[in-house]
Amino acid sequence: MTEVGEVIAERVFWIDREMLKRYADASGDQNPIHQDEAFAKSVGLPDVIAHGMLTMALVGKYVSDWGGGSKSVKEFSARFVKPVIVPAGEKVDLTVSAVVSELVEGGARLTISATSKGVKVLGMAKALVAF
Amino acid sequence: MLNPDSVGRTFHGAKPVSVTQSEISAFAEVIGESDFSVAPPTFSIRITLEQSQAILSDPEVGLDWSRVVHGDQKFEIHRPIVAGDVFETSATIESHKVLAGNEIVTVRSDLHSKGDLVLSSWSTLVVRA
Numbered sequence: 001m002t003e004v005g006e007v008i009a010e011r012v013f014w015i016d017r018e019m020l021k022r023y024a025d026a027s028g029d030q031n032p033i034h035q036d037e038a039f040a041k042s043v044g045l046p047d048v049i050a051h052g053m054l055t056m057a058l059v060g061k062y063v064s065d066w067g068g069g070s071k072s073v074k075e076f077s078a079r080f081v082k083p084v085i086v087p088a089g090e091k092v093d094l095t096v097s098a099v100v101s102e103l104v105e106g107g108a109r110l111t112i113s114a115t116s117k118g119v120k121v122l123g124m125a126k127a128l129v130a131f
Numbered sequence: 132m133l134n135p136d137s138v139g140r141t142f143h144g145a146k147p148v149s150v151t152q153s154e155i156s157a158f159a160e161v162i163g164e165s166d167f168s169v170a171p172p173t174f175s176i177r178i179t180l181e182q183s184q185a186i187l188s189d190p191e192v193g194l195d196w197s198r199v200v201h202g203d204q205k206f207e208i209h210r211p212i213v214a215g216d217v218f219e220t221s222a223t224i225e226s227h228k229v230l231a232g233n234e235i236v237t238v239r240s241d242l243h244s245k246g247d248l249v250l251s252s253w254s255t256l257v258v259r260a
Contacts, residue, residue, distance in 0.1 A: 013162075013163075016230075019161065021167070022161045026157040026160070028180075033136070050202070052232075053173060053176050054162075056204060056243050057172075057173045060162070060171055060172040060173050061164055061171065063172070064164070069169070070164065070169045070171045070172060070211060071169050071211040075207050077205035077253075078203075078204035079202065080200075080201055080203060089182075097153070124203070131236050
């Protein structure tokens with residue numbers, strides 16, 4: 001039985017350059033800051049960064065798995081506060097956890113935390129999940 | 132700088148957008164989702180962000196897309212997207228403000244199928260000074 005304050009188990013997703021390429025192809029977002037290190041640095045970024053929407057898609061997977069599938073997610077929002085930095089040859093973590101913040105008829109609202117290398121990457125991340 | 136007259140305007144997609152199974156499957160595979168029967172919750176960004184770019188970059192609207200970063204994102208999903216869906220698309224520039232020289236624009240995108248609203252998506256975009 002779900003209760004307000006229930007903590008949902010933390011989960012780690014691993015992001016590498018290959019995943020960024022696959023996400024670029026699947027989403028149509030071919031912005032070179034997500035694939036080309038020289039370009040990313042030329043516009044003042046420390047390195048290639050993950051698409052904010054890839055981060056959100058992975059958090060969406062976390063929420064979907066808790067809710068019982070993609071169809072369970074009714075509302076989903078987040079602010080992109082810091083980029084996930086993806087150096088060549090590395091797998092960087094996206095560490096996700098959540099708490100049930102409210103019970104509503106037929107579902108629950110979650111407040112979600114997402115960090116990479118200990119840095120908060122999403123702010124105000126929330127979802128409404130239908131059971 | 133965004134043309135202030137464009138705030139509040141709604142732009143309709145020139146032609147309907149169809150969703151294929153291979154698009155849903157490819158998107159799902161990237162995030163490790165093995166159920167391809169419905170689209171993952173954020174799949175619609177594939178449709179709406181490109182449309183927002185086209186609208187906002189139009190010389191009449193005047194946003195400099197090359198300096199855009201995604202500030203925040205929200206979805207309201209009335210039913211999941213499935214293969215074979217054909218959407219009428221529209222996008223409304225809901226707000227525009229300038230903070231410390233950065234422009235902040237919120238665009239709401241709606242996907243309708245056979246007259247029903249399937250999904251609304253709000254993208255807040257920041258144009259760096």
